[in-house]
Amino acid sequence: MINFTDVFFLAFAFMVIVSALMVIMSKNPIQSALYLVLAFFGSAGLWIMLNAEFLGLMLILVYVGAVMTLFLFVVMTVNFSINPLKNHRSKIIFGLALVAILLIALLKAISLQHYTPLINNAAILDPSNTHHLGSLLYTTYVYPFEIAGVLLLTAIIAAISLRGNAIQRNRKATDFAAQINVKANDRLKIIKMVAVQKTFEPLEPTE
Amino acid sequence: MMTLSAFLILAALLFGIGLVGMILNRHNLVVLLMCIELLLLGVNTNFIAFSHYLNNIDGQIFVFFILTVAAAEAAIGLALLVVLYQHRGTIDIHKMDTLKG
Structure with missing residues (x-):
């Protein structure tokens, strides 16, 4: 029997898993960042359903508001080269096998017990x-x-x-210490020159 | 449906997706940092589910501190990344082999 809470749980869980998958699968890092925001929203909903209201709101305020903004700034500042995966295939397969074994072990350990439904706790x-x-x-x-x-x-x-x-290196402001310590010799240079009388030829009339 | 094991399975899947992302993505450092955030999200969900299950708020305190440390880590990581990009002109993980590791 599915009740109202379960519908919300399933919706949030689906949202979190799908957006987490899209974070690692989308080619464009901006899309990854935006899907990560969606995953944070789904998790915040789940946390609030688990009575962790303060942390759920903190996740939205701090993560979506500050950290993901920072991520988006950096993603838009840095120029990426988007390359397909080609080399290190054996390493990738080894890593994926390791993750699969870990996940199977985790799920096996979890699903054997703890089928007690969560209720509203008072403490x-x-x-x-x-x-x-x-x-x-x-x-x-x-x-x-x-x-x-x-x-x-x-x-x-x-x-x-x-x-x-x-x-500090690139700024275009006045350096006050250098400005106060300046001496006349730094600004004005007197050079000796031989005075030469230059003779001008008279202009010829063109017409 | 809303059992402890459901939340634990969800957290394990999140953690696994984050780990797969770290292994598959070998070209972009920013996506690597995002995968670290996914891992931490899975761990935090675990903490909060157990906090609810055991009726004990200490798990939420843990999550509070994990969030603090993760925010600091993201800020410093992104600052390092921008500096690295300005020095090298790329954030490709394959090209960071100066130390021959």
């Missing part, structure tokens, strides 16, 4: 998911939370310093 929703998550994050997990903040700061500094050097 992770008390009083609301965001409230519960926040109160835990600022008390028990406050130290990892601070470390995560430092990590983000590190990422900011790293990204800016990676790109900052190039910006």
Whole structure:
């Protein structure tokens, strides 16, 4: 018996799997990025169905809003050469076989048990998911939370310093230190020249 | 239908698709980074499904930190990629063989 929730679950799961497949199969990286956005939306729906409302919304806000925008910027900045796969065929087949074995093992391990249906749990929703998550994050997990903040700061500094050097080199602004330290000799050069009287020939009338 | 195993199968499929993408795509570094995002999405879905199943919110805290680290990783990875492109003029994975690895 399929009820209303199952329809939503199936729709979101289908959306996630199809868009994940399109991410790895489409030739154009812009299409890949846009399909990844769709996969994030589907996952956010699934997470919200699992009562992780805060994280589902964070996935949309942070990932779709910030990270995928960054991806799209880079995809549009960088010029790609879109080549078909041709070499390293044996390595690819080996890798695919490895993934297939891993997937079969995973699915076998999963589907043998845990057929209990998921119901609405009270503990992770008390009083609301965001409230519960926040109160835990600022008390028990406050130290990892601070470390995560430092990590983000590190990422900011790293990204800016990676790109900052190039910006510093190419910028068209005034260098104030050089401007203050300038001397008269740098700007004005007096050269000795021999004074020569040049004689002009009178213009001939053309007509 | 909405059982724990359904979510675990979905997460395993997502992880597998991400891994296949990393193996198949051998020319484009950006798509490789996107495949890493797919892998992390599968792992996060697992965490949230178990958090719901065990009625324990600690799994969601894990996902919170994974999202933070993944955002930092994507930002630094893309910055490195742009710098690499400016130095080499290509982001082909096959041409990154300066170290003869």
